[in-house]
Amino acid sequence: MPPRTSTRTRVAASLTASACLLAVASPASAAARPRFTPGASGVGDRYFPLEGNGGYDVLHYDLGLDYTPSSNALKADATLTARATQNLSRFDLDLKQLKVTSVKVNGKRAKFVRKGQELVVTPAKGLPKGRTFTVAVAYGGDPKPVSRPDIGKFGWIKTPDGAYAVSEPDGASSWFPSNDHPSDKATYTFRVTVPKGTQVLSNGEQSPVVTRGSRSTFTWNERTPMASYLAMLAIGRYRTLTGRTKSGVPVLTGAALNRTKELKPLHENTVKAIDWEETVFGKYPFRSVGGIRVGVDVEFSLETQGRPIYGFSPDVATVVHELAHQWFGDTVSVRRWPDIWLNEGFATYAEWLYDEQHGGPTAQATFDKYYNQPKTWKYYDQLWNRNTAGDPGAPTMFTLPPYYRGGMTLQALRGRIGDKAFFALLKAWVAQHRNGNVSTPEFVRLAEKISHRNLDGLFKTWLYTKGKPTTW
């Protein structure tokens, strides 16, 4: 709210300007006049200085998207419900590329300017700390993917009959205005209107489809808090299968019409992976599960919440990996991107554990296989010498160290603290941080608490020291 005019300042106003300033600066008057300041343009993640924004916490995204695959035309309305965490005079949203036509805060027109990926919004009135507000953005255009050297294209990817969206790490803002950082999770409603005959799959659970004339609207709700990079859409023509896991979680898998042969194995592997993972990591954290095989072949798959996207025909190891992320990454999310090994090291280790418990090599044997690779091995330098697992560097965060060296860190830990403490630790980590955000020091502290050992040296060697470890 704007500063209130007290009797005292009204009196002061009749005096000279300098007297008025003095009156405003007096302690009693200052207390009654909250200062409203701009929210920061980032959350302070040193890998992505402009990702996320300061001064508010998004509670819910309501995304109304009207999409025509033949022209890749997107016309959208996004309404975010957020709570101010400071007295806000203005705030930023992250939005790349697309054109904004109007912004309203609490239903009233707000001023906005674009500064690179920042959409800077100045509401007509300041937003008091603690108060919930809405910001509605009308926008649209021709959405395009973004890219990075280590993973290539991501964000909005066009397919012959539609598109899909996979956004790790900072691609959500290429298709909706967001607080695009995993430290601000929120619930989501996706209302996507497409030509009749085209389908839309997404995170969470589906409401009935509404068709009016030649267009159909699909509504999906993700009711469990989700990081923006895990928001997913798959638009096109799909065949789906439904079922349940052993514990009763509803399953919905889908495959593009040109990949339907892959649907049944994907469905079966999904159920098998979740049934096993619940025994090792604890109860599955979301209301439904599944997976989607898109109709084009790309290099990567992504653990989009509840329903990973597969860009190639996934073997069981890939399904185990992406679904392990539901525990490690999706419900327990990094607070800052340099800790990416907390996602990737754990999901990689899940593959090794799955092998161990299904007649394959033990996790120790897999550890030994990588540990004993000769210096002539193609990936030797990448794995051991170029970057660390615990701070792999922004442009190389999806290279081997957080994955393999991260997984090896967990095996080294298991060797030190024993199976009983190790498996108790995995379950406790998830149980304590469900729907939350975490950092590596928190994991180290929990490991020390459960094992009653000092583990600083082990983690320092394995996560933060370049070169192949020799003692730990």
Ligand SMILES: [Zn+2]
């Ligand atoms: Zn992964």
